[in-house]
Amino acid sequence: MNDRSAEPEPLAAAQTFAGYAPAPESTSIVTLADRYDLWIGGEWRPPSEGRWFPTVNPASGEPIAEIAEGSAPDIDAAVAAARAAFDGPWAATSPSQRSRILFRIARLLQERAREFAVLESLDGGKPIRESRDVDVPLAAAHFFYHAGWADKLDWAFGGGVHARPVGVVGQIIPWNFPLLMAAWKLAPALAAGNTVVLKPAETTSLTALLLVEVLREAGLPAGVVNIVTGGGDAGAALAAHPGVDKIAFTGSTEVGRSIRRATAATGARLTLELGGKSAHVIYDDAPLDQAVEGAVQGIWFNQGHVCCAGSRLLVQESIADAFTERLVARMQRLRVGDPLDKNTDIGAINSGAQLARITELCEIAESEGARRVQTTAALPDRGWFFPPTIFTGVDTSHRIAVEEVFGPVLAVMTFRTPQEAIAKANSTPYGLAAGVWTSDGARILWTAERLRAGVVWANTYNQFDPASPFGGMRASGFGREGGRQGLDAYVNLEAAS
Amino acid sequence: MNEMKTYKLYVGGAFVRSESGRVTSVTSVTSDDGEVLARVATASRKDLRDAVVAARGAQPAWASATPYLRGQILYRVAEMLDGRRTSAADELVRSGWSKADAAVEVDAAIDTWVWWAGWADKLTQVLGSVNPVAGPFLNVSTPEPVGVVGVVAADRPLADLAGVLAPVLCGGNTAVVLASAAHPLAALSFAEVLATSDVPGGVANVLWGDVGELAPWLADHADVDAIDVSGAPDGLRCDLVERSAGNLKRCAATSGLRRPQTAGEFLDLKTVWHPARV
Structure with missing residues (x-):
């Protein structure tokens, strides 16, 4: 071992550490209805086919409410309502009034932050620490940031053009950051004067439905935002709807491809934020303790249910053993358990289907010859959980090094030269994010320039901000969300006369 | 009597016949007897693949050339076209254009190359940004070329071609251009x-x-x-966009609009974060 201080502490210590008394957040702040309808044209409407499905707390496996299963006729109704609002009350709302409504939404979200955070963790399984400190504050920040753009759009595009709204926007969002993704989609769309049909993910609709209360209270006119819950069929109907002018989708690359084909036929504009297999490069001169924390943040944030998760760790060979030992020791201290416990680091896997996929990819990794290292603390005896996992001895051709796991599973590989690091980092069709750790400034810039990724975190990882454009290259999609450049997806530019 | 030239494809910096051996005769539109003006090598699927290989091979060096150099080279294109102004216009006239229209076409193309030459070292400033994030970080967004761009050029063989090709090259991409179907001679002469x-x-x-x-x-x-796809016939566009789903190509129909966002269609934004604290 190169560094004596890198010795992992005995397992017993970690278990004692993990044995802290529970500190559960109360759920009393949340009032759940038994059953939720669709939000269309400023009113709650039952789904046209009269079907509801249970939404489940993944930490217990228990259903907590029933969600309307929207289908094509509901999408038709929602698109018609969005069109009517676009031509009517929303067109009549001045840019500065739009701005004020968005500011109010941000404020109301901040005021009800705890309620949203508890509901997010209850419905989606993420640790309350993350929904409280990341998801909800960032969602409010997105509305606040975009509020200011609503009456300043022409300044965003460098002159000679007027920015006009695109029209009716269909937005399809994933289950990993339900409220935050709704905010990423809604805030720029509304700031630019569009109306929206939002399709939340099947397993995590509740915070989007609670957001309806905020939108109403903020004075958003009826029909400007419509929410159609349901499964893939509702999403597909929205993506292929001829009355939609633009589709924004966050989700898997495979579904992204089918949406690309659907919008080719309708001519709708499209932005896609898809999968990733992001490389996290650790050079031998990196500050090791910080880099270990970066790797932890990179892969175990939100159970690894993160499109930009740093799921391929590339460590320079000379420090690989020492680094991996520290990382394993750190992993043993992660607390897996009740998402609503304020001590929890790793919450529940979002669904049984996702747990099955993670389990399968780990079994394949072992069968292909990689070595599995996992935390040894006991998992809760109900609900869907998966222990933080590291695979060493991974070959670049192993499926665990190629496919997106979307779970708390890290593949560790090594490299010798910076050139080899770049070649390995870029040897994937994806290009969403990447990380680099080194103390050498020139090496940071050299590496960042060569990594094929839309976001590069240098000596940090998984940072997000509404002012910072986010989005991928290559098979990770196109278009950006956030920042001045993110507005581009929601406007048509016309030559200024 | 003119030499009956055979116009060749331009691939990897060389003028080549089609590997398929296909050649098309272009007849004069001004004479009734179907006088053959020239012969044109007619590209096959293999030629297209060869062109993509050439474009991929050339891309890293072109992207890493300084924007100043890329700008000078695009300006040189304008200079060289200007030097061939007379012959370029004559060629259009032989293809049936009026003298006045031909002159306008050549001038418009030269003007477009000059316009984009000046953008090469400005796109990053205009399309990129330093972002005021709520934390102790430097956060910088810069546009980068997507790589190899396929261009289906519209009918005007010099001006439309300039309008779609120059912005692609300007940002550091390399290109495979399907030239105007209607006017092969001018487009392939432009390759010279x-x-x-x-x-x-x-x-x-x-x-x-x-x-x-x-x-x-x-x-x-x-x-x-x-x-x-801006030069593709309406009936073809939808098919091209649908096919692009395979590797999730960026699809644009820029029509050569003169604005930096046209070049931006072929640039991917990269955002880099770094802590700024002690």
Whole structure:
């Protein structure tokens, strides 16, 4: 071992550490209805086919409410309502009034932050620490940031053009950051004067439905935002709807491809934020303790249910053993358990289907010859959980090094030269994010320039901000969300006369 | 009597016949007896693939050339076209254009190359940004070329071609161009301008053939990163966009609009974060 201080502490210590008394957040702040309808044209409407499905707390496996299963006729109704609002009350709302409504939404979200955070963790399984400190504050920040753009759009595009709204926007969002993704989609769309049909993910609709209360209270006119819950069929109907002018989708690359084909036929504009297999490069001169924390943040944030998760760790060979030992020791201290416990680091896997996929990819990794290292603390005896996992001895051709796991599973590989690091980092069709750790400034810039990724975190990882454009290259999609450049997806530019 | 020239495809910095051996006769539109003006090598699927290989090979060096150098090279294209102003216009006239229209066409193309030459060292400033994030970080967004771009050029063989090709090259991409189906002679003569303008071989490749046959292969090609379909016939566009789903190409229909966002269609934004604290 190169560094004596890198010795992992005995397992017993970690278990004692993990044995802290529970500190559960109360759920009393949340009032759940038994059953939720669709939000269309400023009113709650039952789904046209009269079907509801249970939404489940993944930490217990228990259903907590029933969600309307929207289908094509509901999408038709929602698109018609969005069109009517676009031509009517929303067109009549001045840019500065739009701005004020968005500011109010941000404020109301901040005021009800705890309620949203508890509901997010209850419905989606993420640790309350993350929904409280990341998801909800960032969602409010997105509305606040975009509020200011609503009456300043022409300044965003460098002159000679007027920015006009695109029209009716269909937005399809994933289950990993339900409220935050709704905010990423809604805030720029509304700031630019569009109306929206939002399709939340099947397993995590509740915070989007609670957001309806905020939108109403903020004075958003009826029909400007419509929410159609349901499964893939509702999403597909929205993506292929001829009355939609633009589709924004966050989700898997495979579904992204089918949406690309659907919008080719309708001519709708499209932005896609898809999968990733992001490389996290650790050079031998990196500050090791910080880099270990970066790797932890990179892969175990939100159970690894993160499109930009740093799921391929590339460590320079000379420090690989020492680094991996520290990382394993750190992993043993992660607390897996009740998402609503304020001590929890790793919450529940979002669904049984996702747990099955993670389990399968780990079994394949072992069968292909990689070595599995996992935390040894006991998992809760109900609900869907998966222990933080590291695979060493991974070959670049192993499926665990190629496919997106979307779970708390890290593949560790090594490299010798910076050139080899770049070649390995870029040897994937994806290009969403990447990380680099080194103390050498020139090496940071050299590496960042060569990594094929839309976001590069240098000596940090998984940072997000509404002012910072986010989005991928290559098979990770196109278009950006956030920042001045993110507005581009929601406007048509016309030559200024 | 003119020599009956055979116009060749421009691939990897060389003028080549089609590997298929296909050649098309272009007849004069001004004479009734179907006088053959020239013969034109007619691209095949293999030629298209060769052009993509050439474009991919040339891309890293073109992207890493300084924007100042890329700007000078694009300006050199304008200079060289200006030097061939008379012959370029004559060629259009032989293809049936009026003298006045031909002159306008050549001037418009020169003007477009000059306009984009000046953008090469400004796109990053205008499309990029330093972002005021709520934390102790430097956060910088810069546009980067997507890589290899397929371009289906519209009918005007010099001006439309300039309008879609120049913004692609400007940002550091390399291109495979399907030239105007209607006017092969002017477009392939323009390739001679590219060949003598310090544009490195492979950076711009010009093919001519049946767009309906070639463009779908371009949209399918897994090593093409983006496609500008603005020159494709209406009936073909939807098919090209649908095919682009395979490798999730960026699809644009820029129509050569003169604004930095046109170049931006072929740039991917990269955002880099770094802590700024002690």
